[in-house]
Amino acid sequence: MADSRLPLSRVHHVALITADYPRARRFYLEVMDAEILNEAYREERDSHKLDLRLPGGIQLELFSFPSPPPRPSYPEACGLRHLALATPDLDACVALLEARGAAPEPIRVDEFTGARFTFLADPDGTPIELYEVTD
Numbered sequence: 001m002a003d004s005r006l007p008l009s010r011v012h013h014v015a016l017i018t019a020d021y022p023r024a025r026r027f028y029l030e031v032m033d034a035e036i037l038n039e040a041y042r043e044e045r046d047s048h049k050l051d052l053r054l055p056g057g058i059q060l061e062l063f064s065f066p067s068p069p070p071r072p073s074y075p076e077a078c079g080l081r082h083l084a085l086a087t088p089d090l091d092a093c094v095a096l097l098e099a100r101g102a103a104p105e106p107i108r109v110d111e112f113t114g115a116r117f118t119f120l121a122d123p124d125g126t127p128i129e130l131y132e133v134t135d
Helices: 021-031 090-099
Strands: 014-018 035-042 047-053 059-064 083-087 116-121 127-132
Touching: 014 021, 021 047, 021 059, 083 090, 090 116, 090 127
Parallel strands: 014 059, 083 127
Antiparallel strands: 035 047, 047 059, 116 127
8 A cells, every 4th residue: 555645845935915015025134034036926826926945945936916915913813823934043043133223022932842932023013033943
C-alpha cells in the first residue's frame, strides 16, 4: 500500500494584503531585510503584487487592493493568527528592529517549550512573531 500522507515539504510562501503599498513595501524591505524577487502593478485590478524573500529563504507575497477590509480583531481573528519567524538570536533581532524604528513587544518565554519569543506588527497590523530556536 502506498504512503497515505500528503507529500508536502515546506511552506512555499505567505500572502499578505496591505492597505498602504508604499508603507508596507518600505517596512518589509528596510525593517525586515526582505529582497525583491518580482514586482508588478496590475492596472486592471489597481493592485500591486510584490514577491519578497526574507532572510532564511522565507517567501512573502505582498498585495495591495483598493480599500481592503480591516482585520476584524487583534490577534484573535478567525484565520491566520500570526506569521512566526525563527531566529537563533532573538536579542539581535530585537535590537536591529528597534534601531529601525519597529516596536517589538517585551520578550516572553513560552510556558510549554521554554523558548523565548516576541511579537511586532507590520504597518497593517499583521502580527509577526519572532521565535528563538537554538540547537
